[in-house]
Amino acid sequence: MKSIPQKGQDRASLLTEMENMKANDLRWRDGRNFSYVYFPGDEIVDTVKQAYQAFFSENALNPSAFPSLRRMESEVVAMSAHLLGGSEATRGSLTSGGTESILMAVKTARAWGQKHKQIAAPEIVLPATAHPAFHKACYYFGLKAIVVPIGTDFRADVPAMRAAINPNTVMIVGSAPAYPQGVIDPIRELAALAQEKEILCHVDACVGGFMLPFLRQTGYPIADFDLSVPGVTSISADIHKYGYAAKGASVVLYRDAELRKLQFYVYTPWSGGIYGSPTMTGTRPGGAIAAAWAALHHIGLEGYQRLARQTKTTADRLRSAIEAIPELKILGQPDMTILCMASDVVDIYEVGDELAVKGDWFIDRQQLPPSLHLTITPAHEAVLDEFIADLKAAVKKSRQLTLNKLSKMAQVNAIKGMKKLLPEQLFERFQSFAAKNAKVGGKRSAAMYGMMGELQGSGNLDDLIREFLDQLMG
Numbered sequence: 322m323k324s325i326p327q328k329g330q331d332r333a334s335l336l337t338e339m340e341n342m343k344a345n346d347l348r349w350r351d352g353r354n355f356s357y358v359y360f361p362g363d364e365i366v367d368t369v370k371q372a373y374q375a376f377f378s379e380n381a382l383n384p385s386a387f388p389s390l391r392r393m394e395s396e397v398v399a400m401s402a403h404l405l406g407g408s409e410a411t412r413g414s415l416t417s418g419g420t421e422s423i424l425m426a427v428k429t430a431r432a433w434g435q436k437h438k439q440i441a442a443p444e445i446v447l448p449a450t451a452h453p454a455f456h457k458a459c460y461y462f463g464l465k466a467i468v469v470p471i472g473t474d475f476r477a478d479v480p481a482m483r484a485a486i487n488p489n490t491v492m493i494v495g496s497a498p499a500y501p502q503g504v505i506d507p508i509r510e511l512a513a514l515a516q517e518k519e520i521l522c523h524v525d526a527c528v529g530g531f532m533l534p535f536l537r538q539t540g541y542p543i544a545d546f547d548l549s550v551p552g553v554t555s556i557s558a559d560i561h562k563y564g565y566a567a568k569g570a571s572v573v574l575y576r577d578a579e580l581r582k583l584q585f586y587v588y589t590p591w592s593g594g595i596y597g598s599p600t601m602t603g604t605r606p607g608g609a610i611a612a613a614w615a616a617l618h619h620i621g622l623e624g625y626q627r628l629a630r631q632t633k634t635t636a637d638r639l640r641s642a643i644e645a646i647p648e649l650k651i652l653g654q655p656d657m658t659i660l661c662m663a664s665d666v667v668d669i670y671e672v673g674d675e676l677a678v679k680g681d682w683f684i685d686r687q688q689l690p691p692s693l694h695l696t697i698t699p700a701h702e703a704v705l706d707e708f709i710a711d712l713k714a715a716v717k718k719s720r721q722l723t724l725n726k727l728s729k730m731a732q733v734n735a736i737k738g739m740k741k742l743l744p745e746q747l748f749e750r751f752q753s754f755a756a757k758n759a760k761v762g763g764k765r766s767a768a769m770y771g772m773m774g775e776l777q778g779s780g781n782l783d784d785l786i787r788e789f790l791d792q793l794m795g
């Protein structure tokens with residue numbers, strides 16, 4: 322087991338060692354990634370980094386201790402509210418990310434249901450595409466998540482959502498856009514439904530909140546999705562995604578102060594003092610708040626519009642290129658800069674593997690149906706032609722029945738057979754297979770994803786993922 326070194330390491334060798342550790346990391350600066358890092362260019366990143374460093378030690382736990390942070394936080398919330406259709410009544414909080422914003426919105430909905438409707442067993446109604454953070458929130462806070470299948474256009478199915486509402490429902494959810502296919506749910510209809518049923522309506526604009534308004538400002542038709550829509554009672558938007566802030570910055574905004582007050586946690590009888598906390602976390606890094614404030618001020622509306630246009634143009638070019646490849650298709654009608662590609666002809670996971678092997682492209686795999694997920698960022702403009710060429714080659718290669726594919730098919734078939742006969746042994750084999758994959762850190766994962774598809778809904782998959790995370794975290 323590793324222990325803390327007896328003697329401290331000198332700064333130069335330490336920093337070199339850490340830089341070397343990055344050798345196998347995602348090459349986001351070269352636009353190889355289609356998730357996790359939103360890179361707007363070095364000038365912006367360096368400025369935001371300096372802002373972070375300037376407030377590296379400050380702590381936003383106690384707002385009166387650092388008026389600088391309090392001012393920056395309230396200005397970030399105000400600028401976000403202004404951007405997202407808020408009014409003078411709008412209130413919000415800065416959180417550590419999309420998940421925390423969603424946790425807060427769900428917890429607030431629970432408190433609202435208790436206070437206004439005496440609901441003891443609260444439920445929320447979600448389209449199947451809603452982010453897992455809502456399920457996490459329900460799990461943490463003891464609500465029931467009712468999942469409603471989406472329509473054939475991958476958007477929330479409003480009549481089906483209506484049918485899922487019952488006297489215990491405290492909130493319905495729509496996404497702008499939803500992560501899997503990048504399409505915006507019919508927010509106007511969902512919000513009107515919430516109004517009619519006298520319940521809350523949360524819009525998850527975590528990925529779209531700092532892209533959709535700028536696209537609209539530059540002339541793209543964007544469906545209404547924000548707080549200006551009657552019936553929308555809260556919205557989440559991440560500044561650490563298309564806002565280009567440092568990781569650890571999102572906002573959750575509420576219709577009014579009454580709703581936000583239900584989010585706060587207070588414990589007064591503590592001998593350590595009266596304790597009040599707006600969000601999940603206690604200590605909050607000043608750096609993340611400063612970086613968010615700096616990004617919004619430094620980039621400005623014009624900068625965001627320029628980056629949004631550049632990203633959307635790149636996404637549209639890529640979409641056309643994908644649609645021109647006969648074996649591939651785009652799922653849904655993407656409203657923003659997220660694309661989801663699938664195939665009825667080739668194994669799309671094989672295409673993902675070939676892209677990883679050929680060009681070090683790092684692309685997230687999706688399921689139900691199998692697909693690859695592409696979040697386009699400003700960094701992709703420069704590498705678009707190379708990516709398209711590699712994509713064509715990857716599709717061609719996937720058509721050939723390679724040895725890889727054969728062995729994958731054999732493995733999947735073996736799993737299929739075993740699933741019927743020997744679930745216990747199957748589980749063990751799959752476990753060791755997944756563990757081996759994780760350790761090797763190889764670029765090929767099609768076989769694993771194929772098998773995961775087979776195990777979907779069997780209960781074993783949940784255990785496997787837990788095991789997998791346990792191994793991954795060390």
Ligand SMILES: Cc1ncc(COP(=O)(O)O)c(C=O)c1O
Pocket residue numbers: 417418419420421452454496498499500525526527528559
């Ligand atoms: C639509 C949507 N909601 C929520 C989240 C969660 O955000 P985070 O990873 O910052 O917690 C994401 C992340 O991609 C997202 O796309």
